[in-house]
Amino acid sequence: MVPQAEFRSYYGQPVIKKPVWKWDIPAYFLTGGLMAGSSLLAAGADLTGNRRLCRASRFAAAANLAASTWFLVHDLGRPERFYNMLRVVRPTSPMNVGSWLLAAYGPPAALAAASEAAGVSPRTGRAAGLAAAVLAPMVASYTAVLTSDTAVPAWHDAYPHLPFVFVGSAGASAGGLAMALVPPAQASPARRLAVLGAGLELGADEHMGRTMGLTGEPYRQGTAGRLHRWARALTAGGAVMGATLARRSRLASAVAGLALVAGSACTRFSVFHAGAQSAGDPKYTVVPQRERVDAGDAVRATG
Amino acid sequence: MTLGGNRLFGPLDPAADAGYEAPPPRVGFFTDTSICIGCKACEVACKEWNGVPGDGLDLLGMSYDNTGALGADTWRHVAFIEQSRPVEQPATGGAGAPAGLPADLRWLMMSDICKHCTHAACLDVCPTGSLFRTEFGTVVVQEDICNGCGYCIPACPYGVIDQRKADGRAWKCTMCYDRLKVGLEPACSKACPTDSIQFGTLDELRERAGRRVEQLERAGVTSARLYGDDPNDGVGGDGAFFLLLDEPEVYGLPPDPVVTTRDLPAMWRRAAGAAVTLTVAAVAAFAGSRR
Ligand code: SF4
Numbered sequence: 001m002v003p004q005a006e007f008r009s010y011y012g013q014p015v016i017k018k019p020v021w022k023w024d025i026p027a028y029f030l031t032g033g034l035m036a037g038s039s040l041l042a043a044g045a046d047l048t049g050n051r052r053l054c055r056a057s058r059f060a061a062a063a064n065l066a067a068s069t070w071f072l073v074h075d076l077g078r079p080e081r082f083y084n085m086l087r088v089v090r091p092t093s094p095m096n097v098g099s100w101l102l103a104a105y106g107p108p109a110a111l112a113a114a115s116e117a118a119g120v121s122p123r124t125g126r127a128a129g130l131a132a133a134v135l136a137p138m139v140a141s142y143t144a145v146l147t148s149d150t151a152v153p154a155w156h157d158a159y160p161h162l163p164f165v166f167v168g169s170a171g172a173s174a175g176g177l178a179m180a181l182v183p184p185a186q187a188s189p190a191r192r193l194a195v196l197g198a199g200l201e202l203g204a205d206e207h208m209g210r211t212m213g214l215t216g217e218p219y220r221q222g223t224a225g226r227l228h229r230w231a232r233a234l235t236a237g238g239a240v241m242g243a244t245l246a247r248r249s250r251l252a253s254a255v256a257g258l259a260l261v262a263g264s265a266c267t268r269f270s271v272f273h274a275g276a277q278s279a280g281d282p283k284y285t286v287v288p289q290r291e292r293v294d295a296g297d298a299v300r301a302t303g
Numbered sequence: 304m305t306l307g308g309n310r311l312f313g314p315l316d317p318a319a320d321a322g323y324e325a326p327p328p329r330v331g332f333f334t335d336t337s338i339c340i341g342c343k344a345c346e347v348a349c350k351e352w353n354g355v356p357g358d359g360l361d362l363l364g365m366s367y368d369n370t371g372a373l374g375a376d377t378w379r380h381v382a383f384i385e386q387s388r389p390v391e392q393p394a395t396g397g398a399g400a401p402a403g404l405p406a407d408l409r410w411l412m413m414s415d416i417c418k419h420c421t422h423a424a425c426l427d428v429c430p431t432g433s434l435f436r437t438e439f440g441t442v443v444v445q446e447d448i449c450n451g452c453g454y455c456i457p458a459c460p461y462g463v464i465d466q467r468k469a470d471g472r473a474w475k476c477t478m479c480y481d482r483l484k485v486g487l488e489p490a491c492s493k494a495c496p497t498d499s500i501q502f503g504t505l506d507e508l509r510e511r512a513g514r515r516v517e518q519l520e521r522a523g524v525t526s527a528r529l530y531g532d533d534p535n536d537g538v539g540g541d542g543a544f545f546l547l548l549d550e551p552e553v554y555g556l557p558p559d560p561v562v563t564t565r566d567l568p569a570m571w572r573r574a575a576g577a578a579v580t581l582t583v584a585a586v587a588a589f590a591g592s593r594r
């Protein structure tokens with residue numbers, strides 16, 4: 001336990017504003033990870049001649065692309081102005097960079113699914129699918145930068161860890177979704193991606209919990225803490241089942257796969273709530289800054 | 304990231320950095336809280352001039368401050384703090400505690416505002432270019448461009464900018480950009496009856512503030528200190544800075560704010576590392592699969 005910190009504040013009010021983002025944003029992180037991981041699975045399956053897995057993963061990527069776009073637009077205060085996201089190029093804004101990334105990733109991902117649905121031009125489908133797969137890893141990881149590039153203590157201080165938690169979660173959930181959609185005989189790459197992703201997510205999360213100190217506390221408390229415990233249980237359980245029973249039983253494969261998707265959802269919502277909790281309590285803003293100042297270690301540009 | 308120099312952190316002339324050729328001198332506010340009387344004329348003048356909607360007549364029940372905090376509909380906020388500690392009387396002409404009042408009680412009043420940071424996180428993260436740097440070095444939202452994405456809100460290290468619920472967009476102080484354009488001073492400082500809020504060019508204000516702290520120290524007010532005046536601080540210095548009589552957090556201000564984008568290059572490096580890791584995992588997942 002972190003000892004109770006003594007600090008002064010203005011009537012206990014928060015110093016920074018809580019994010020106004022609604023549930024759409026963690027839902028976007030979930031579907032964004034699903035689409036990115038699915039594009040990687042689809043490309044690998046295409047190149048290794050696993051038609052069932054390729055087809056299911058291309059459709060999964062396109063469906064999650066549609067869902068994530070809807071979440072992004074729906075969260076805006078002025079949804080009819082969503083196109084202003086591409087009005088400028090602003091490298092200092094991860095949301096702007098991400099919008100351009102999605103604008104590049106979306107069309108080939110959709111095209112790969114369309115060629116699958118229409119059953120025509122497999123060469124175009126392959127080219128489009130590979131293009132989507134090249135961009136997919138950044139689609140999965142940039143959302144961590146978007147989250148961390150804020151003054152929210154639990155998010156900002158997590159910046160070394162969150163990208164690994166997020167890509168792990170993307171791999172686990174996309175692998176899980178494919179396990180639920182494809183018979184076990186064709187799903188072995190999906191199972192492997194799911195297990196590797198789950199391991200990466202759990203490992204990165206464990207490391208984050210050990211190294212973050214005071215601003216890591218919100219991840220273990222309240223709603224965030226409850227979701228975090230569910231995330232760990234579902235992800236670990238899904239991965240163990242995925243490596244064992246799911247290899248033979250279609251039912252076990254589907255159950256394990258859906259557990260992994262649910263685990264990823266819990267991870268995203270846990271991170272989201274941890275940020276809101278840390279923004280709402282002045283302790284997390286004031287105490288680390290006060291400690292720096294008192295130690296004569298206030299942040300100053302030198303020279 | 305090829306963002307060289309001090310573009311993300313460190314001392315900088317923000318208007319020149321934003322691409323203005325021969326911009327006018329940077330302007331700002333020096334708010335001297337030692338002479339604030341808590342009259343809230345600034346709050347009212349700001350609302351009137353800028354047509355900021357009313358936010359209800361709330362009695363917050365915590366102090367004489369019934370405004371609460373800066374927000375979408377509060378661009379000036381007068382904080383009020385009552386403390387059980389003696390007032391430090393300036394030796395020059397200050398009267399003692401008025402008869403009948405306890406000697407160990409003091410009131411702190413402070414008119415807070417958007418800091419118009421040299422490195423403004425709100426502006427850095429805004430994906431639409433709605434937030435922009437003016438030729439005066441200030442930070443302004445363009446309401447015809449903002450799409451209400453909400454990113455600026457948790458990015459601000461001071462909790463200034465917020466979303467107006469009824470309209471979905473983000474709002475904050477403009478330092479009366481319309482008035483600056485025609486050579487007028489902002490409404491709040493114009494209305495301030497004690498000159499607690501002083502408007503001017505930033506260089507001149509910084510000198511004046513330094514002299515004021517020395518004057519107060521000579522008069523025995525040892526608690527006086529400047530906040531946000533240092534171009535080497537975590538946000539490159541504030542365009543609106545303060546003279547305070549207690550620690551910043553007592554007024555609801557962060558003690559050592561840092562612009563979050565200082566760490567952006569490191570964040571992207573971690574994200575790139577994670578992306579490579581995911582690629583390797585995907586390749587490994589197919590290793591051994593047959594064509
Ligand atoms: S105080 Fe906040 S809203 Fe004002 S310029 Fe700085 S970051 Fe932006």
Ligand code: SF4
Nearest residue numbers: 429449450452453455
């Ligand atoms: S809410 Fe408006 S001003 Fe704020 S970051 Fe989004 S587009 Fe920019």
